[in-house]
Amino acid sequence: MSTIDTRLIDGKQHAATLTARISAEVARLDREHGLVPGLAVVLVGHDAASEVYVRNKTRQTSSVGMRSFAHSLPAETTQADLLALVARLNADPDVHGILVQLPLPPGIDSTLVLDAIDPAKDVDGLGQVNVGRVTLGHPGLVPCTPLGCLMLLIAELGSLRGLHAVVVGRSNLVGRPMSQLLLNADCTVTTAHIHTVDTASYARRGDILVVATGRPGLVRGDWIKPGATVIDVGITRIPTAAGKTRLIGDVVFDEALGIAGRITPVPGGVGPMTIACLLSNTLYAARRQWGHRDAGTRAA
Template sequence: MQILDGKALAQKIEEKVSSGAKEFKSLTGRVPGLAVILVGHDPASQAYVGMKKKACDRAGFYSVTHEMPDDISQDAIIKTIEMMNQNPNIDGILIQLPLPSHIDTTKILEVVAPTKDVDGFHPYNVGRLTTGLDGFVPCTPLGVMELLAEYNIDVKGKNCCVVGASNIVGKPMASLLLNANATVEICHIFTDDLKKHTLAADIILVGAGVINLIKEDMVKEGAAVIDIGINRAPDGRLVGDVDYDAVAPKTSYITPVPGGVGPMTIAMLLSNTLKAAKIHAEEEK
């Protein structure tokens, strides 16, 4: 059993992005810029935004956070996004989810310019991903693919079971695996007999937000297990969706929580923002 160290790989990617940002500055006279929209006072969202800000500082990016009250109108958010779409110093726009219930999240995500959609949630980028074309890919599943590649885990022809069908993780994860020639099953809350599907999988990728959802008897000997879940246990610890202590001995590879997929998400956000900056620099020529 080998632990996939997302923290170490994220640091490696961050260093590469940081040197890419310096090179970009020497060529263009500016640095990549990321803008974040944070609505409300959700502690988890505030913590994530803080981590992203620190990562931008380390990489030498320009970053700005637009903090907005819970009761802000949808039109006010849209106006702010449209302003950032026009701002040449902003290469990436990130809408911190979830948004309050009175806001139409789909509408908000559609307002972001596709070339500034570093989260990969705009329908334009979703379409490019599902058809195998280059675009912006959601950071968490993209980070998973980087982690698999770093440890030479080839998904081609492998049976991959994606547990969780969200637009943010599950669906794009399945598309990336399919594009890499894996055989993919997607399981979700309405799946009958989850264990039957996970037991047949060479690689299980779970992002359902349920503590200890994947138990030892649901994993075949030698499978790789990628835990994308992040949950707060009753005792305050951060834990994933996998019963780690029981499952780990059966696996060939497994990600810890924390320190597995989590750090990769922010590293890929930086990578996507640098990519966006280069696209904008080409457009300005």
């Protein structure tokens, strides 16, 4: 069987293009209307991975000209204190987006905290109001990683109408909203999960295959339909023989080459789009809260 010349989807380049548009629009809104979008990021505790992610978010928020408000709270913070901070941020007119970094320490109900965020400022799109809007196909704030995946697919394929999309994974962070976004884009959608019998047989049917399980190397080359577009959301750090570490995805990348028509590498695929989409959501939220006729749409 002849092999396919697999195209790598450059998430870094797509994210850079999106970020440049956001930066230009932020500068225009400030110059013409005095509007500067503001993003508040709340970190509770000292999870190392979360701390790195929050630093990246804070740096990139400032780099596009937005205001960045970082709130680092001790692990002993009570649920009541966290909810009180969210309430203050909800009422702050300089804050247009609020993100509470997950996971939260034991004893804090993450669902309760996420639902306490004003839906207009819920730039992570994880509160029930925005989840409902996505489900109904209404305008709203969409979870950043699925939104980034959708943007990559549209940039690569154009219209997704009529394509069969298979999503492996059903988490509230990625799998469920991804399936809904693809359905809203007029795909025929199959969702596979841990209890699916013979997941590989479903995966092979997908013109689009999105994998978001957190299980490194789950999807082998023979799971992929020849010519399919593969979006690998998984990212896991593993040790190497040299005593160092490297990042791998949920798809066995080397096996996918020559079978997939397009694929996102790990790293450098979906990851860069997540923070870019957070900035896009913050800009979108600021425009909508401003309510001016020049507020525009999610052009960025």
